[in-house]
Structure formats: structure tokens, C-alpha cells
Amino acid sequence: MKLAQHVNQGHLVYLSNAEDQISISENTYYRWLAFDDVIQSVMHLRQPEKLTLPHQYAVLMPLLFFKPINVVELGLGGGNISRFLAVLHSDIDVVSVELSRQVIQCFSKFFNPLQHNMTIENEAALTWLKSSSNRQATDWLVCDVYQHHADSFQKRVELLSALVDNLQLGACLTINLPDLDDHEVNLCLTILKQLQNSHQIIYFHIPRYLNIVIHLLPNHWPINRLKKRSKATYLPLWQYRRWKKYFAHHIKA
Numbered sequence: 001m002k003l004a005q006h007v008n009q010g011h012l013v014y015l016s017n018a019e020d021q022i023s024i025s026e027n028t029y030y031r032w033l034a035f036d037d038v039i040q041s042v043m044h045l046r047q048p049e050k051l052t053l054p055h056q057y058a059v060l061m062p063l064l065f066f067k068p069i070n071v072v073e074l075g076l077g078g079g080n081i082s083r084f085l086a087v088l089h090s091d092i093d094v095v096s097v098e099l100s101r102q103v104i105q106c107f108s109k110f111f112n113p114l115q116h117n118m119t120i121e122n123e124a125a126l127t128w129l130k131s132s133s134n135r136q137a138t139d140w141l142v143c144d145v146y147q148h149h150a151d152s153f154q155k156r157v158e159l160l161s162a163l164v165d166n167l168q169l170g171a172c173l174t175i176n177l178p179d180l181d182d183h184e185v186n187l188c189l190t191i192l193k194q195l196q197n198s199h200q201i202i203y204f205h206i207p208r209y210l211n212i213v214i215h216l217l218p219n220h221w222p223i224n225r226l227k228k229r230s231k232a233t234y235l236p237l238w239q240y241r242r243w244k245k246y247f248a249h250h251i252k253a
Contacts, residue, residue, distance in 0.1 A: 041078025075144035201253035
């Protein structure tokens with residue numbers, strides 16, 4: 001059954017009419033989180049770690065090339081990425097930075113059924129990025145809050161500059177751009193090129209969805225010659241081979 005049919009069959013289990021309306025609905029198979037009636041995250045009830053939306057696969061493509069230890073996720077949402085990484089390997093330490101206490105409470109009550117021990121920082125992403133105490137050896141920065149900083153050129157540059165400032169030479173940066181026009185996407189790519197030259201920039205268009213996923217990957221990563229099998233990944237072989245086919249659809253910036 002397609003996701004749209006599941007959504008039509010769902011019933012409401014939580015609703016908040018605060019400034020940003022947050023709702024949680026579910027049916028027999030899925031539970032989903034929506035902000036102002038726009039679905040942000042979908043969890044499979046029987047397999048909570050399962051990826052449910054196409055852009056999540058694009059976000060996780062760096063797993064083809066390395067074994068991250070310290071991952072920082074800016075924007076918790078329903079926690080799909082955190083749940084997947086928690087089950088993928090026990091050595092992965094994920095810190096989620098989320099401004100909304102309400103989102104954190106919803107995640108804890110509705111979207112962490114296996115009670116994974118996740119670190120959640122209740123703070124604005126930009127504040128967290130600018131704190132010198134947080135400039136640690138992060139392997140992977142995943143940014144899912146760009147849309148909240150896209151209302152002015154100055155805010156875009158400020159966020160992207162802070163992300164690049166926290167990007168270590170051997171680490172990678174992933175940015176999810178939801179529902180932005182071509183001009184906005186090109187502007188983001190141009191700014192990233194001007195801010196750094198230590199990383200190669202690629203991106204994915206998600207078919208039938210509005211997301212663009214951008215990756216800044218270390219220059220030495222062999223993105224044009226992926227091996228048939230690799231020891232530099234936590235992914236099982238079947239998953240590595242399948243994701244390798246997905247990766248072939250990337251576009252170089």
C-alpha cells in the first residue's frame with residue numbers, strides 16, 4: 001500500500017495548537033509526525049529503524065564510504081536517521097540538536113519505542129554550531145534545519161559558514177533542502193563552494209519529492225570508483241550493493 005493511502009487511513013493520537021501546529025497520527029503499520037499538516041517523519045511500527053521516505057536514503061549515502069563514530073544531527077524531527085544509525089552499529093554515537101522542547105517530548109513518547117539511549121541537546125542549531133565547546137572531532141554533520149534560516153541571504157550565509165567552520169578535513173557534511181526552488185538550491189551550492197575547497201560537493205534530486213540532498217565529502221573519497229565490496233562501511237553487503245546503485249544518480253556541483 002502506498003504511503004498516501006496509509007495517511008488517509010490514519011487516526012490522530014496527538015495534537016498541539018501552539019505557534020507551529022504539531023500532530024501525530026498512526027494506523028496499524030505506521031506512525032507519522034506533521035508540522036502544520038506537512039508530514040515530516042514516518043516510522044514503521046513493527047520495524048522502527050526502517051527508512052520510510054526516499055530522501056532518507058540520499059541523506060545516508062556517506063555510509064558507503066566510511067564508518068562514522070560521532071554524528072551530529074541538527075533537527076531531530078521523528079528521529080528516523082537516529083534510529084537507523086542506532087541499530088546499524090553500536091559504535092555510532094549520535095547527538096541530536098533540537099530547538100523545540102515539544103518535538104523532543106514527542107520523540108521520547110512516540111518515536112523511540114526501543115528506548116535507544118540517544119543524546120538530545122535542546123538548543124538552536126546555530127547557537128550549538130557557534131559554541132567553541134562543541135567543536136569536537138565530529139565525523140558527520142547532518143543538517144535538516146536549513147529552511148528555518150532561508151528567509152534572508154545573511155541568515156543563509158551565517159548557517160552555512162557555521163556548518164563549514166565545524167567541518168573537519170576528514171569529515172562530511174549533509175544538508176537536506178526541502179521545497180526550495182532552483183535559485184535557492186544554486187545559491188546554497190555557490191556559497192558552499194566559496195566557503196571551502198577541501199571537500200567535493202555532490203547532490204541528489206529526489207524523484208517525485210521536493211527534497212534536494214547536498215553532501216560535502218572529503219576530496220580523497222573515491223566517489224567515482226566504488227568497490228564491489230568494502231571494509232570501510234557498516235552496511236551489510238546486500239545493502240551496500242543496493243545503495244551503490246542509488247549513489248550512481250548523484251550530481252556533481
